[in-house]
Amino acid sequence: MAALVGMLTAGLGCSGDLPDVSDVEKLRVLAVCADPPELSDPGESTLRALVAGETGDVVYHWELCLLGGDPTMGFECRDEDARIDLGSAVEPTVPIPDLDPILAAAEAAGYTIDIEDGVDVQVKVTVTDGSDIRAEAIKQLRISRKSDQNSNPALTGLDVDGVDWPADQGIVVRLGQEVTLLPHADEARLQRYDDQGVEVQEEALYSWFAETGSFQKDRSSGEFPDNTWVAPTRDELDDRVPPFEIGLWLVLRDRRGGCDWTQRRIRVVEGLPQAGAPAP
Template sequence: MRTACLLAALVLSAMACRPDIDDRTSRVDRLRVLAVRAEPAEAAPGAPVKLSVLVAGPEGPRGDLVADFAFCRDRRGLAEASPASASCLDDTGIVALGASAGAPVTGTVPGNACGLFGPERSAGATGEPSGRPADPDATGGYYQPGRIRVPGTDLALFEVRTRCGLPGATLEATADYGRRYRPNANPALSLTAAGTPHADAAIVAVRAGEALPVTASWPACTSAPCDGAEPYVAFDLASRTVVDRRESMLVSWFATQGSWDVDRTGRTEADAERDSSNTWRAPSTPGSVHLWVVLRDARGGTDVHTVRVDVR
């Protein structure tokens, strides 16, 4: 079984992207896991987190399928080429969270998450030097990995951003970071198609072969927490200081038929614009088509919208 954990292919300067859920192509021509959303988007070890999944196929959303969630219990060793530990992939090293069809599953971030997958010293995995801390991502964050099994799909991996300490920081920097840092919040996605706003699960009618311009947008955000491109602080390892940053935003576009001009768009952290556009081109034959738009911020937050298009 292939493992569906792939890095977003959109290369944007200074954009930080976590491994995405089966984000290889915009065409949904088989059963796939398109996105996982954690609520809250960032949680401390020992805190509860609610997980929901978007499963889609050629016929549309598949909320009727049972999704089985688990956190990985072991850290991937340096000698392992897979995106997660072998014990997580074969279920011998997992923390089971539960299974559900169409409803969120609630679990608890393991208490040792910052030791296994963060900056705290741990015993290390097979083939890895004992006690080597994990490296942060480009935003300074650490993540608890997990896996999802859905019948008929490839094994999918997800990550929950985990609140950990600062490695190598001075007392002054640690205090400054503690005062100013706010945990990540999920973004709020809005869609406009052909100039008309559409709520989630909206129905749009177009002619066969017609081009449908679609814009994904998010709210203005001047202070955190908020549901736009949040400002945040990060510890810069090179200068050993706390620096101000802003989240980049990545938009992934999916469709059961027709085609998007591009699979992914987005905004870098240096770009203050609050939207990103794409064009979907309807197939030449009438029928029902499903579109999905997935918005992800640089620190692991996610939101999803579904649109059904009646091609006439």
């Protein structure tokens, strides 16, 4: 239904060693959310991108394709007349016109599209940070004329070792320390919907990211939303010298194009008298 394809492009070739999906070692787009994620035509939706690993000021460029293909194949527009430049705003508004003329042209070209059930249009964001690296992501935005359109889920909190971890507070961990993370989503925002004649409820899917250290799993969901993050050991450090701060990001998706996210700061030190203590 909705997909995000993240791609890293360096100025000089690419490496054969792919990093762990949870690692944020350089500029990345971790998620793109649309509000609303599903809408009728004509209408508007606001976009925002979760960018991490930047080394300078982030510059955005957004494009919309009203007749896109498979997002796993990149940003492919079937008709250049359906391509719209959305500019360089941090959170642009996507204008969706009346699609009837475009759908008629598509059908004349041999494509069968059912707007009543819904179609996906593609949005691409490209970000740079002043280095020789750029990051791109493709988001599918659902356009339908259904009465029960999807809305975004919502993260309501994150616990660390059984204690609430407010978004505006960091924590301190020692080298090699393990912490247990438990996300919370607003159950009322996980909608019920018709899936081929069967009423089902959305399931929260969590994706985890951090600048260093390691997660027990890259994604968690369902009855087991918790995860474990392990701080790096001294042998795993590159050029970092404790104490240092890192970022941790959590993205919530509902598998139907809706998403939300949150982020936290962690201070890594040599030793710690009390595990999980608030950062100074």
